[in-house]
Amino acid sequence: MRNPSVETQGLPARGAHAADEPLLAVDNLHVEFHTRQGVAHAVNGVSYSLNAGETLAVLGESGSGKSVTAQAIMGILDMPPARIPAGEIRFHGTDLLKLSDKDRSQIRGQRIAMVFQDALSALNPVFTVGWQIAEMFRVHRGMSRGDARKKAVELMDRVRIPGAKQRIDDYPHQFSGGMRQRIMIAMSIALDPEVLIADEPTTALDVTVQAQIMELLAELRQESNMGLILITHDLGVVADVADKIAVMYGGRIVENAPVHDLYRNPGHPYTKGLLESIPRVDLKGQELYAIKGMPPNLLEMPSGCAFHPRCPYRRDECATAVPPLYSISGTRSSACHYWREVFDGGSR
Amino acid sequence: MSNEMTVAPPPQPAEAPQPAKPGKPASLWSDAWYDLRRNKVFIIGAVLVFLLVLMALFPSLFSHVDAYNPATCNLANARQGVTGAHWFGTDNQGCDTYSRVIYGARVSILVGILTAVITGVVGGGLGLVAGFYGRWVDILLSRVAEIFFAIPAILGALLILSVVGRDNSQKWGVWVVVMALALLAWPLVLRIMRASVISAKNQDYVVAARALGAGSGRIMMRHILPNAIAPVIVTSTLNLGVFISAEAGLSFLGVGIQAPTISWGLMIADARARFLSAPEMLLFPALLLSITVLAFVMLGDAVRDALDPKLR
Amino acid sequence: MAAHGETILEVRDLVKHFPLTQGIVFKRQVGAIKAVDGVSFDLRRGETLGVVGESGCGKSTLAKVLMALERPTSGSVTIDGKDIGKARGSELKRMRRNIQMVMQDPYTSLNPRMTVGDIVGEPFEIHSDVVPKDGRRQRVQELLEVVGLNPDHINRYPHQFSGGQRQRIGIARGLALQPEIIICDEPVSALDVSIQAQVMNLLDRLQKEFNLAYIFIAHDLSVVRHISDRVAVMYLGKIVELGKDNEIYEKPSHPYTQALLSAVPVPNPDGRESRERIILQGDPPSPANPPTGCRFRTRCWKAQDICAKEEPLLQIRPGTDHLSACHFAEAHDVVHAQ
Numbered sequence: 001m002r003n004p005s006v007e008t009q010g011l012p013a014r015g016a017h018a019a020d021e022p023l024l025a026v027d028n029l030h031v032e033f034h035t036r037q038g039v040a041h042a043v044n045g046v047s048y049s050l051n052a053g054e055t056l057a058v059l060g061e062s063g064s065g066k067s068v069t070a071q072a073i074m075g076i077l078d079m080p081p082a083r084i085p086a087g088e089i090r091f092h093g094t095d096l097l098k099l100s101d102k103d104r105s106q107i108r109g110q111r112i113a114m115v116f117q118d119a120l121s122a123l124n125p126v127f128t129v130g131w132q133i134a135e136m137f138r139v140h141r142g143m144s145r146g147d148a149r150k151k152a153v154e155l156m157d158r159v160r161i162p163g164a165k166q167r168i169d170d171y172p173h174q175f176s177g178g179m180r181q182r183i184m185i186a187m188s189i190a191l192d193p194e195v196l197i198a199d200e201p202t203t204a205l206d207v208t209v210q211a212q213i214m215e216l217l218a219e220l221r222q223e224s225n226m227g228l229i230l231i232t233h234d235l236g237v238v239a240d241v242a243d244k245i246a247v248m249y250g251g252r253i254v255e256n257a258p259v260h261d262l263y264r265n266p267g268h269p270y271t272k273g274l275l276e277s278i279p280r281v282d283l284k285g286q287e288l289y290a291i292k293g294m295p296p297n298l299l300e301m302p303s304g305c306a307f308h309p310r311c312p313y314r315r316d317e318c319a320t321a322v323p324p325l326y327s328i329s330g331t332r333s334s335a336c337h338y339w340r341e342v343f344d345g346g347s348r
Numbered sequence: 349m350s351n352e353m354t355v356a357p358p359p360q361p362a363e364a365p366q367p368a369k370p371g372k373p374a375s376l377w378s379d380a381w382y383d384l385r386r387n388k389v390f391i392i393g394a395v396l397v398f399l400l401v402l403m404a405l406f407p408s409l410f411s412h413v414d415a416y417n418p419a420t421c422n423l424a425n426a427r428q429g430v431t432g433a434h435w436f437g438t439d440n441q442g443c444d445t446y447s448r449v450i451y452g453a454r455v456s457i458l459v460g461i462l463t464a465v466i467t468g469v470v471g472g473g474l475g476l477v478a479g480f481y482g483r484w485v486d487i488l489l490s491r492v493a494e495i496f497f498a499i500p501a502i503l504g505a506l507l508i509l510s511v512v513g514r515d516n517s518q519k520w521g522v523w524v525v526v527m528a529l530a531l532l533a534w535p536l537v538l539r540i541m542r543a544s545v546i547s548a549k550n551q552d553y554v555v556a557a558r559a560l561g562a563g564s565g566r567i568m569m570r571h572i573l574p575n576a577i578a579p580v581i582v583t584s585t586l587n588l589g590v591f592i593s594a595e596a597g598l599s600f601l602g603v604g605i606q607a608p609t610i611s612w613g614l615m616i617a618d619a620r621a622r623f624l625s626a627p628e629m630l631l632f633p634a635l636l637l638s639i640t641v642l643a644f645v646m647l648g649d650a651v652r653d654a655l656d657p658k659l660r
Numbered sequence: 661m662a663a664h665g666e667t668i669l670e671v672r673d674l675v676k677h678f679p680l681t682q683g684i685v686f687k688r689q690v691g692a693i694k695a696v697d698g699v700s701f702d703l704r705r706g707e708t709l710g711v712v713g714e715s716g717c718g719k720s721t722l723a724k725v726l727m728a729l730e731r732p733t734s735g736s737v738t739i740d741g742k743d744i745g746k747a748r749g750s751e752l753k754r755m756r757r758n759i760q761m762v763m764q765d766p767y768t769s770l771n772p773r774m775t776v777g778d779i780v781g782e783p784f785e786i787h788s789d790v791v792p793k794d795g796r797r798q799r800v801q802e803l804l805e806v807v808g809l810n811p812d813h814i815n816r817y818p819h820q821f822s823g824g825q826r827q828r829i830g831i832a833r834g835l836a837l838q839p840e841i842i843i844c845d846e847p848v849s850a851l852d853v854s855i856q857a858q859v860m861n862l863l864d865r866l867q868k869e870f871n872l873a874y875i876f877i878a879h880d881l882s883v884v885r886h887i888s889d890r891v892a893v894m895y896l897g898k899i900v901e902l903g904k905d906n907e908i909y910e911k912p913s914h915p916y917t918q919a920l921l922s923a924v925p926v927p928n929p930d931g932r933e934s935r936e937r938i939i940l941q942g943d944p945p946s947p948a949n950p951p952t953g954c955r956f957r958t959r960c961w962k963a964q965d966i967c968a969k970e971e972p973l974l975q976i977r978p979g980t981d982h983l984s985a986c987h988f989a990e991a992h993d994v995v996h997a998q
Binding site for chain 1: 714715822824825852853854855856857858860861864865879881882883885886905909919920923924925926927928929930932937939940942943
């Protein structure tokens with residue numbers, strides 16, 4: 001039996017905050033996949049940080065690298081084919097990428113946990129949900145069967161599964177999609193993680209159920225002062241819950257901003273395009289603004305700025321020089337050479 | 349809803365790119381062919397099979413001795429062992445083993461290919477009908493198939509061939525063996541095809557075709573068959589090797605191919621009594637039999653990898 | 661909004677039940693999934709009727725029955741005076757020319773073994789009298805151009821296109837027979853956010869160009885609002901509210917519609933703390949065993965005894981100006997127009 005309060009050597013203690021160091025910081029992360037067709041550069045120098053109690057939304061469409069970054073943080077990338085040629089992922093100031101597999105597994109699931117989009121395939125169909133939740137306590141906390149079971153019921157109550165006591169011996173398929181997602185969330189918060197990564201947690205759910213789940217996540221975050229990374233493509237969900245936003249495109253962060261600032265005044269042409277393409281009541285009957293072209297192929301990334309073939313602000317420079325993240329203000333940055341024009345609402 | 353391909357752990361190279369293979373407009377068949385040509389197992393298997401087929405068609409290219417000409421045998425030379433004139437030695441009748449092994453390829457290849465084609469067409473066709481129409485057609489065909497499926501293969505073949513009898517076997521040659529094997533093997537193909545058809549017929553593009561007013565024939569031939577046939581091709585290729593060894597086994601037991609037709613199974617049977625004094629008599633036909641089966645299995649494996657990488 | 665013409669599609673009391681059976685050889689029916697359970701509406705030429713609802717509400721089954729891919733259990737779907745639900749053989753085939761569909765998933769709705777030319781040209785092979793053989797290739801290329809694809813890509817295969825382009829191929833196929841009605845079943849929900857607007861604009865343009873009538877089924881309420889003239893809200897196999905788009909969105913009167921609208925995240929963080937939100941408890945009941953009376957009553961905060969006893973009909977209620985199936989219908993603006 002292992003005493004949970006004893007941390008493995010070399011790992012930061014819970015709650016021990018290094019000064020000036022955020023809870024979790026991704027720094028210049030690169031991830032590539034070696035496929036038969038060539039090397040796919042999925043993540044190209046991503047940096048973001050998260051503080052305790054904060055909700056960071058990572059916004060992007062398929063192929064933007066938002067999920068791959070999260071998988072790298074969790075340490076669940078298959079390597080190979082994936083490779084991390086450069087970058088750091090600092091948790092309390094300790095670079096996770098330099099840790100041994102054993103130390104890493106002390107963090108995964110216990111201190112950084114993840115909720116997936118498809119709860120049905122993430123749960124094991126041959127075990128009851130109670131057993132699966134209780135196992136977290138048995139394995140990681142060394143609890144007895146009876147105690148673990150009691151904790152499982154408590155946890156199911158906490159994620160508001162009605163009749164937790166009666167349903168603890170049901171199997172995953174006996175629950176609805178929303179309830180399954182609650183079970184996933186229960187498992188992920190079982191060990192009081194400091195960081196919770198939710199990868200499209202409501203994409204497979206209906207809107208009324210989505211609202212329930214987002215409310216639950218927000219409450220849990222507040223109760224336990226977790227840092228929450230919400231990975232999504234949904235501008236509505238982001239506007240509802242995020243504190244700050246990192247917008248990803250073609251494996252890079254193209255914009256960082258607090259939520260209100262971003263919606264009020266986007267600093268990157270891609271963000272601006274996304275916001276303008278949302279159907280609006282006052283523009284009904286008119287053509288929607290549409291970003292032209294299509295998302296980049298990871299195998300043949302455009303030169304310079306990955307967004308330049310689709311960008312209305314494009315100049316010659318954009319095809320040759322990769323724009324760095326220009327600082328707009330203390331909390332905002334944009335990876336566009338011409339962010340000033342975008343920011344000032346210049347015409348397309 | 350998102351288009352995100354990451355659905356759950358275990359994570360895959362989630363946001364995997366579209367394959368961009370050289371030599372642009374490419375059907376899935378030509379993609380598979382592209383993969384095959386780069387597969388060493390396929391190349392080795394294909395070269396072996398090519399040589400074996402050539403041997404079956406034109407044995408005289410490989411041997412200047414006509415094994416079917418009794419004049420080439422000389423009882424005085426029986427069981428001579430490996431010599432310069434007889435590379436693989438001679439058999440009980442003093443015939444040249446090398447040329448007999450070469451001429452024996454024809455029967456093996458013929459039985460293998462004919463059985464695979466017949467089971468593929470019959471089992472595949474009935475599987476297509478059963479899977480597509482479902483209901484009583486499916487129940488009827490599936491039950492009949494299960495009855496045949498329940499017969500132990502070797503026992504069934506022995507039974508059929510011994511009932512058909514030696515005389516008929518002599519008269520109809522390989523066909524008797526082919527029909528016996530096909531009779532027992534078609535249900536396997538039917539089951540594979542049926543399952544594959546059922547999953548194909550629920551695809552959206554089939555629904556789209558129905559919405560356009562396409563008839564059953566068009567839906568089966570244009571939409572379902574091309575998308576359902578890959579597993580049947582794979583199974584048939586792999587089965588080829590199985591049929592070839594089955595033929596050898598049946599001939600060895602005396603119910604398959606009958607002398608004077610040359611078959612590796614018969615040669616092995618002739619050799620078994622003299623194995624200690626003349627091992628080469630058994631060794632060479634057995635070796636070629638193994639190589640042949642292996643060649644088709646390699647081919648089948650490579651085809652499976654190319655057509656359906658998920659099955660690996 | 662353009663004035664709309666005469667009614668071209670008339671749906672009356674449409675019911676589709678899927679029997680639940682037990683036993684293998686001797687099947688006996690032990691119940692039924694009431695996927696669509698008494699739906700009536702009209703569709704006029706050039707009009708878009710949006711259908712919203714959550715999974716299991718029957719909207720996709722409705723699409724299948726309208727397309728005659730499933731036979732209705734009862735009720736009628738009348739197109740140009742003929743009931744497509746009862747049509748057979750060549751009559752059904754002829755009727756199909758007039759009603760076509762665009763499917764949700766552009767990855768599974770195109771046959772991967774056929775070229776784009778074969779896919780878009782297939783309608784002409786099936787209905788061989790529409791375009792003479794030697795004109796088909798040209799017609800296919802015209803269609804590709806209409807939906808914004810390069811006509812030279814006629815010999816490519818679906819996997820060589822992106823999701824948005826594939827959806828355009830599906831749209832071109834739907835247009836080929838020049839139907840008057842197109843049923844769009846979640847046509848943009850599988851696409852990337854930056855691509856959705858492109859496809860929406862295309863659908864909009866085609867509607868104007870060819871005077872098409874759309875039935876636009878989706879779960880994304882803002883998308884539905886953008887394109888629809890009228891909107892039907894479905895819950896457990898029934899239409900609970902039906903009205904013009906601004907009637908539904910600004911003066912929803914059915915509690916379910918109100919909950920649905922308030923649950924949709926608004927892409928604007930301003931005032932998010934003070935926004936009214938009706939969070940429904942629980943999940944929708946099973947369509948195999950729907951509640952008596954009003955089907956929404958098990959999750960409804962207004963429910964009273966009458967709701968369990970008497971099924972509320974879809975009718976204009978006092979104080980509202982459009983159809984609503986609630987005993988206590990009351991207009992209430994949950995989402996203030998931004």
